[in-house]
Amino acid sequence: MAEDRAILHSDLNAFYASVEIMLNPGLRGKAIAVCGSSADRHGIVLAKSEKAKKAGIKTGMVNWEARQKCPDLIMVPPQYEQYLKYSKLTRAIYQRYTDQVEPYGMDECWLDVTGSQAVQGHAAVMAQRIRRSVREELGLTVSIGVSFNKIFAKLGSDMKKPDAVTIITRANFKEKVWPLPAGELFYVGRATGKKLSRFGVRTIGDLACLPLEFLRSSLGKNGEMLWLFANGEDQSRVMVSDFYSPIKSVGHGTTCISDLENNEEIWKIMLYLTQDVSHRLRVHEMMAKGVQISVKDNTLTCRQFQMQLPMATQSPMEIALAAYELFTNNYGWHTFVRALTVRAIYLEPKCLPRQLVLFDDAV
Known part of the structure; x- marks a missing residue:
């Protein structure tokens, strides 16, 4: 083995x-x-x-x-x-231990330190050193999960906060992971969570103990993936930047607990979603020349609208305003809204030269 x-x-x-x-x-x-x-x-x-x-x-x-x-x-x-600056400084600390660092947003990263243990010591020792370095050098705190796969490592980082290290091993994962609510498992969203609840699944352990064939037939490939995750069989690799395909779009979406019924509710959700979209653009050092929205109503019909922007941007407010304009100009409110996604499209590197705006719109 x-x-x-x-x-x-x-x-x-x-x-x-x-x-x-x-x-x-x-x-x-x-x-x-x-x-x-x-x-x-x-x-x-x-x-x-x-x-x-x-x-x-x-x-x-x-x-x-x-x-x-x-x-x-x-x-x-x-x-x-400032957030981007400290995100990069934190990653520089991680890279003292391994070049296999996969960012997940501005504030999270996976690190594969398998090959570093012969020189740097056990993974748990590295985690403690990283935690101390982040606190002493940057004045920030970090929680770190240590495990044998990405899914359990992420669960571990959520278990003790702030400024802590949690270790999940093959020997203890059933004790530490299985009692957790099923919704805490990566990729179990609201819709999947509701389906699992109908099957009597309350915890990750309940999910792990379901027959694999049942999950395949009920949830398809997603069911098989979740079963593997719950049983500690995630084999996904830490994807260093060299392995990323050039990104073509950046989006964030949500399925709402209750249907959205008016423009004010839509605007609030768009403001929330575009903060994340903007953060990801900054992390990837990209600018958006277009905005796309996807709207799913309470009959589960999905509609999509998009527009080009006059100037490339990373601004969450500019993206939100464009998304809101798309919605108000096109949706029509024949039905309430169940889910909403905002996506930045037509991306280009931030380093490209741009036309300067010399005058304000208003005179």
Whole structure:
């Protein structure tokens, strides 16, 4: 039998809020929220500090609602360039241990340290060193999962927060992973979670113990993949940048708990989705020349609309405004909305020369 891999998954704790506190120590110990359009009552919470979380503040909450829930909440605007800077500095620390680093958003990475153990020591020792280096050099904290596959490493990084290391092995994964809710397994979204619930599946262990053929017939290839994940058989590799195909689009979508019934609700969701789209564009150092939206209504009919932009952008607000224009010009509200996706398309590298805007639109 081949020797198990050594995979780490690192997750920077409350990343945006932590960067803001590190840059402004006067915010330490206070309830703060990083908010898109913090002056606008329709802006939303993008990230929150631990104290704000304890006060009931949630990511995606509308600003006025957050203020109502926590009157002392300090709202700060996002500083994307700073987040990108510290994301890159963190990855530089990871690369001291391995060149096999796969980013997953700005604040998460997988590391394959299998080949580094002979020189650097056991994976758990490397994880502790990384954790200390991030804290001492950058003033940030990171939670790290250590396991023999990517799926369990990611689960491990969620188990202890902040500033902690969790180890999941072949010997203990049934004890540590199987009692977790099935919805915590990677790729179990709301729709799949509902189907699994109808099968009596409440935990990852319940899923693991279902017959593979039953899951294949019920959920197709996705069912087989989830069964393998639950049983510790994920074989997916850590994809270093050399293995990435050039990205053609960047998108983010959500299926809503309850149907969206008006434009104000649509706008709130678009603001939330485009924050993630913008972050991914920045990570990949790409600009969008177009925007596409996909709208699924409550009859499960899906419609798609797209437009070109006058100037390439990474701005979440510009992408959100274009997406909202597409929706209001085309949807018509014959039925309520069940799911929404916003995608940045016609991507080009950020380094391309651009035409300067010399005059404001308004005179």
